[in-house]
Amino acid sequence: xxxxxxxxxxxxxxxxxxxxxxxxxxxxxxxxxxxxxxxxxxxxxxxxxxxxxxxxxxxxxxxxxxxxxxxxxxxxxxxxxxxxxxxxxxxxxxxxxxxxxxxxxxxxxxxxxxxxxxxxxxxxxxxxxxxxxxxxxxxxxxxxxxxxxxxxxxxxxxxxxxxxxxxxxxxxxxxxxxxxxxxxxxxxxxxxxxxxxxxxxxxxxxxxxxxxxxxxxxxxxxxxxxxxxxxxxxxxxxxxxxxxxxxxxxxxxxxxxxxxxxxxxxxxxxxxxxxxxxxxxxxxxxxxxxxxxxxxxxxxxxxxxxxxxxxxxxxxxxxxxxxxxxxxxxxxxxxxxxxxxxxxxxxxxxxxxxxxx
Numbered sequence: 001x002x003x004x005x006x007x008x009x010x011x012x013x014x015x016x017x018x019x020x021x022x023x024x025x026x027x028x029x030x031x032x033x034x035x036x037x038x039x040x041x042x043x044x045x046x047x048x049x050x051x052x053x054x055x056x057x058x059x060x061x062x063x064x065x066x067x068x069x070x071x072x073x074x075x076x077x078x079x080x081x082x083x084x085x086x087x088x089x090x091x092x093x094x095x096x097x098x099x100x101x102x103x104x105x106x107x108x109x110x111x112x113x114x115x116x117x118x119x120x121x122x123x124x125x126x127x128x129x130x131x132x133x134x135x136x137x138x139x140x141x142x143x144x145x146x147x148x149x150x151x152x153x154x155x156x157x158x159x160x161x162x163x164x165x166x167x168x169x170x171x172x173x174x175x176x177x178x179x180x181x182x183x184x185x186x187x188x189x190x191x192x193x194x195x196x197x198x199x200x201x202x203x204x205x206x207x208x209x210x211x212x213x214x215x216x217x218x219x220x221x222x223x224x225x226x227x228x229x230x231x232x233x234x235x236x237x238x239x240x241x242x243x244x245x246x247x248x249x250x251x252x253x254x255x256x257x258x259x260x261x262x263x264x265x266x267x268x269x270x271x272x273x274x275x276x277x278x279x280x281x282x283x284x285x286x287x288x289x290x291x292x293x294x295x296x297x298x299x300x301x302x303x304x305x306x307x308x309x310x311x312x313x314x315x316x317x318x319x320x321x322x323x324x325x326x327x328x329x330x331x332x333x334x335x336x337x338x339x340x341x342x343x344x345x346x347x348x349x350x351x352x353x354x355x356x357x
Contacts, residue, residue, distance in 0.1 A: 027061045030087060031063050031089060034068060034075065035074070041270050041277055042146070044266075044269075046090040052262040056262065077091040082140050087247040089242040090240070094106075100134060104176055105327070106240060108235055111235070113334050115235075120333075120337060126333075145266075146266065146270025150231045152212050154173065157200070157203070158227065162301070163184065167186075168186075172191050172207075177234065197221065213281035214281045217284065226292055
């Protein structure tokens with residue numbers, strides 16, 4: 001990634017030197033994020049993007065990043081970019097579920113594609129075309145903005161042994177996964193991040209879903225809930241960059257190329273940063289808290305989750321033509337790509353473990 005960034009920077013610098021119009025043009029943009037400035041790695045791509053763009057244009061294109069602690073509207077990014085208060089935003093597409101249910105596909109969906117599969121679908125199949133078709137309705141541009149990879153299934157105070165253990169369970173889990181769990185009898189709730197630890201500790205909730213070790217360790221959930229379940233609901237949570245379409249069109253072609261190059265570079269960088277953070281955090285957590293039990297939901301629970309997921313997805317597809325088009329595109333691509341995912345990554349890990357036995 002570092003090599004790629006250096007090559008991109010050299011290329012963009014050469015363009016800048018070769019283009020007097022680009023060298024003379026001064027641009028100042030603002031970018032709002034859903035995250036507070038300290039919530040890394042979610043907060044990492046935006047300032048890295050601003051730094052790259054500035055360096056690649058010799059300081060002629062500056063982007064000022066504002067975290068949610070400053071603009072105070074973490075879930076208002078789409079409206080603020082659309083309205084022109086900010087030229088750019090960094091957020092997650094599934095936050096706009098209430099505006100357009102199809103937006104969930106450009107973050108992740110339960111039992112959906114892995115990050116590798118999703119990136120391939122976005123960049124080399126129909127994904128980016130379908131994404132922009134959706135965001136044309138809001139008159140903004142949307143680009144991938146960094147991925148967490150597979151998110152964990154959550155921290156539970158008690159072990160889940162059967163479907164009966166889900167009935168009446170109080171859990172913080174948003175989005176489509178919340179709808180799925182609600183169908184299985186879970187009392188789904190949403191609680192501000194700052195109140196999650198206290199709610200879990202005091203028993204106000206019995207379980208919660210957050211992200212993965214790299215971010216969970218900062219929240220301290222492992223201190224009060226020993227059962228850590230593997231993921232099913234967010235296999236490839238993609239963030240997004242939003243850009244006001246009119247402001248993008250005003251940019252010189254060279255600046256547009258620089259911005260697109262920088263977005264793609266920091267997008268893949270976040271995926272690596274989060275993987276590294278989770279690997280290191282898990283090594284620390286399992287040593288300091290040996291009572292943590294990594295669990296996978298029982299087969300009957302997973303089968304019920306899958307059935308409920310299919311019912312939710314088919315229900316929306318029956319009501320919304322855009323949802324159906326994107327849903328069918330993802331299913332078709334995953335059906336093709338999953339064979340290679342298993343042949344490459346999954347079977348390689350199995351092979352490595354056989355050698356180590």
